[in-house]
Structures are given as structure tokens and as C-alpha cells.
Amino acid sequence: MSAGEHDEHAADLAAIRRAYREAGFDDEPPPEVDAAVRAAAEHAVHRRYRQYLPPLALAATVVVALGLLLRIAALGPERPEPETQPELAPRALEPPAAPAATRIMAPAVDDTASMRAEEAFVTGGAASAPAVGDGPPEPDAAPPFCATPRPLAPDAWLACIAAALDAGSIDAARDELAAFEAAYPGYAVPSALTERLGPGAGRVRAAC
Amino acid sequence: MDVPADQDLMLRFRDGHTAAFGELYDRHRGPLYRYFARQTTRASVDDLFQETWMRVIRAKDDYRPDPSFRAYLYRIAHNVLVDHYRREGHASLPQASDDIDPIDPAIGPDGQYERAELRAAFAAALERLPAEQREAFLLHEEAGLTLEQIAAVVGAGRETVKSRLRYAVARLRETLGARYRAMEELR
Numbered sequence: 001m002s003a004g005e006h007d008e009h010a011a012d013l014a015a016i017r018r019a020y021r022e023a024g025f026d027d028e029p030p031p032e033v034d035a036a037v038r039a040a041a042e043h044a045v046h047r048r049y050r051q052y053l054p055p056l057a058l059a060a061t062v063v064v065a066l067g068l069l070l071r072i073a074a075l076g077p078e079r080p081e082p083e084t085q086p087e088l089a090p091r092a093l094e095p096p097a098a099p100a101a102t103r104i105m106a107p108a109v110d111d112t113a114s115m116r117a118e119e120a121f122v123t124g125g126a127a128s129a130p131a132v133g134d135g136p137p138e139p140d141a142a143p144p145f146c147a148t149p150r151p152l153a154p155d156a157w158l159a160c161i162a163a164a165l166d167a168g169s170i171d172a173a174r175d176e177l178a179a180f181e182a183a184y185p186g187y188a189v190p191s192a193l194t195e196r197l198g199p200g201a202g203r204v205r206a207a208c
Numbered sequence: 209m210d211v212p213a214d215q216d217l218m219l220r221f222r223d224g225h226t227a228a229f230g231e232l233y234d235r236h237r238g239p240l241y242r243y244f245a246r247q248t249t250r251a252s253v254d255d256l257f258q259e260t261w262m263r264v265i266r267a268k269d270d271y272r273p274d275p276s277f278r279a280y281l282y283r284i285a286h287n288v289l290v291d292h293y294r295r296e297g298h299a300s301l302p303q304a305s306d307d308i309d310p311i312d313p314a315i316g317p318d319g320q321y322e323r324a325e326l327r328a329a330f331a332a333a334l335e336r337l338p339a340e341q342r343e344a345f346l347l348h349e350e351a352g353l354t355l356e357q358i359a360a361v362v363g364a365g366r367e368t369v370k371s372r373l374r375y376a377v378a379r380l381r382e383t384l385g386a387r388y389r390a391m392e393e394l395r
Contacts, residue, residue, distance in 0.1 A: 009374050009377065009378075012377045012378065012381050013373075013377050015381070016377050016380050016381060016384075017349055019326065019330065019384065020330060020349055022323065022326060023323065023326045023327040023329075023330045023331075024323050024326075024327060025242050025245070025246070025327060025330075025331075026238075027238075027241050027242045027245040027253075028237065028238050028241055029237055029241045029254065029257055029258075030254065033254050033257060033258055034233075034237070036258060037233060037258060037261045037262075037265075038226075038229075038230060038233065040261070040262060040265050041221070041226050041229040041230070041233070041265050042226050044265045044266070044268065045221075045224050045225075045226050
């Protein structure tokens with residue numbers, strides 16, 4: 001395009017643009033279209049925030065539920081015994097099951113000489129070590145056989161009581177069963193467990 | 209007082225401020241409506257106009273600052289128009305309105321008549337243009353886009369758009385004919 005043609009085009013464009021403006025095309029969207037568009041914009045903004053409401057509600061529910069569970073756990077039927085903790089400290093070096101396991105394991109040794117040695121340990125060590133007949137540390141002030149904090153879940157607790165029986169800690173198993181029944185009155189204890197504890201053990205027995 | 213730029217309003221709308229959208233809408237509703245009004249039937253204008261804004265609203269969360277929101281808007285409008293043409297085929301353009309305009313005291317009844325005549329003539333002249341040339345003219349005149357921006361909107365080269373615009377002007381001048389010459393004589 002030559003310079004002259006360019007100028008002519010520019011002049012034509014300017015004139016046509018003037019004519020277009022003077023024609024006064026004043027088309028505008030009708031009010032209902034305006035309203036629909038504006039409403040759609042409002043809806044889009046509010047929808048963006050509404051989509052977060054269900055997850056927020058769920059999160060709030062979980063937080064409240066967790067708070068309640070923690071509070072219930074802290075207020076469980078058996079509180080930990082902070083006063084006895086210093087007493088327990090020395091015994092912590094010797095897990096409760098260990099002496100019992102030792103005592104239980106001793107009779108299993110076939111060697112006669114070893115058995116006599118073990119018996120000596122059991123009878124002769126009474127002065128220096130906790131022994132069976134010497135007011136074992138478990139009763140009364142003894143730490144519970146099963147884990148704290150309480151209450152444990154029923155299945156876990158019963159399994160622990162069975163483990164105490166397996167370890168020969170009959171008294172501990174009885175104590176734990178008593179604590180279990182206090183925490184879960186009416187819970188059906190498996191008869192296999194109560195039978196091992198002897199007559200009278202377990203107030204509620206499972207049907208099987 | 210600084211007037212917020214279009215893209216700033218769009219970003220604020222993206223961030224949840226519907227008032228920002230309202231201002232953006234007020235700025236562009238007229239030209240965008242006339243862009244469609246000059247290229248399709250009266251029955252379709254409202255739908256195409258509304259569809260364009262719906263697409264803008266739906267895409268707001270993905271909006272990224274654009275050097276020209278105007279070009280962004282008309283790119284969407286162009287796509288809406290193309291989709292319409294594909295569905296309906298090129299439809300006849302609206303005839304010049306027979307509505308009687310209210311008398312404008314600034315120009316009087318004679319001026320009112322002249323204006324109505326000019327509008328009808330211009331509408332008819334636009335209708336006779338090929339679609340690409342008509343769109344190039346409207347994007348230049350109604351949307352106020354540069355040649356580069358028009359090229360980006362329609363997906364063509366700058367020189368192609370420049371040619372379309374030049375041919376559109378030439379044909380409008382030829383079609384308007386005597387009226388155009390009369391207008392120029394009055395200058």
C-alpha cells in the first residue's frame with residue numbers, strides 16, 4: 001500500500017467510524033439479561049465458598065469428637081497412680097512378667113541340678129529378691145499387669161489377662177479380671193479364661 | 209481517583225468480590241451486546257451475549273492477568289459466535305429497527321430522522337459485508353481493539369486483519385454511497 005493509499009484508507013476509516021457513531025447504535029441487553037448475568041456472578045462466588053462447608057463441618061465434628069474422647073480417656077475408671085510412681089521406679093527395672101516367667105520357667109528345666117539351683121533361687125533369694133512367698137510386689141501396691149492408661153479396650157484387656165495366666169501370674173490375672181469387670185460390668189468374659197482362674201472367677205461368663 | 213483496570217476488577221472478582229464483576233460488566237455490556245447485534249439475528253443476540261458472560265464467570269477461578277481483558281472477553285465472544293455459526297449456519301442479520309426513537313431535543317425531529325436513516329443504511333451495509341470483514345470492523349469499532357488484538361481474537365495474522373478492515377471500510381464507503389458523500393460534504 002502506498003503512502004497515498006494509506007492516507008486515503010485512514011481518512012475513509014475515520015469517516016466510517018464517525019458515521020457509525022452518528023448512526024447511534026444503542027443496542028443494549030434487556031434488564032432480564034442483565035439480572036441473569038449478575039445473578040450468575042453472585043452464585044459463582046457464593047458457590048465457591050459453599051463447597052467448603054461440608055469439609056469444614058466434617059473437620060469440626062472430628063475435632064469435637066476427638067476432644068470428647070480425650071476427655072473421656074483422661075477421666076477413665078482407673079486413674080494412674082502418680083503417687084506410687086517413685087515406688088515403682090526400682091521395679092521398673094524388672095518387668096513384672098520376668099520374675100514370674102523365671103519362676104514358671106524354672107520347673108520346666110529337666111536337669112535335676114538346675115532345678116535344685118532354681119529352687120534355691122526361689123527359696124534362698126527371698127531375702128534379697130522378690131519371691132513368691134514373700135509378699136510379692138504385685139498385690140496392693142504392685143503395678144497392674146496390664147498396660148495403662150485405663151480402661152483398655154475389652155478385647156485387649158482380656159488378651160492381657162490371658163497372657164498373665166500364661167505367665168503364671170494368677171493373682172495378677174485375678175486382679176486384672178476384677179478391674180476389667182468393674183470397668184465393663186456385664187461384659188461376657190470367655191469361659192476359657194474364667195475356668196483357668198478357678199471357681200468364682202468372672203461374674204459374667206460368655207455363652208460359649 | 210484511580211479507575212481500576214479491567215484485569216484488576218477481574219482478579220478481584222476471582223477473589224470473591226461480586227461488586228468488581230458488576231463494574232466490569234457495566235463497562236463492557238453495551239459494546240459486547242452491539243458486537244453480537246450486528247452479526248446475528250435479534251433472536252440469538254441475548255443468548256450469545258449471556259453465554260459469553262457465563263463463560264467468563266465459569267472461568268474466573270482460572271483467570272490469569274491478561275494484558276487486555278477486553279481482548280480476553282472478545283476472544284470468548286468470538287468463540288461463542290463461531291459456535292453459533294456452526295450450529296445455525298450464517299443467519300440473516302437483524303433489519304434496522306422500526307422502533308421510533310424518542311425525540312432528542314439536541315438534534316430535533318429532522319436530525320432524529322436522519323439518524324434513523326443512517327442507522328438503517330449502516331446496518332444494511334454491515335450485513336452485506338463478509339463475516340470476517342464485518343467482525344474485524346466491529347472489533348475495531350465497538351470493542352476498541354488494536355489490529356494485533358483483533359488478530360489474537362480471531363486467530364489470524366495482523367496483516368490479514370489489516371486487509372479485512374481495509375476492505376470492510378472500502379465496501380462500507382461504497383455501500384453507503386451517496387449518504388457517505390453527503391456526510392463528508394457537511395464536514
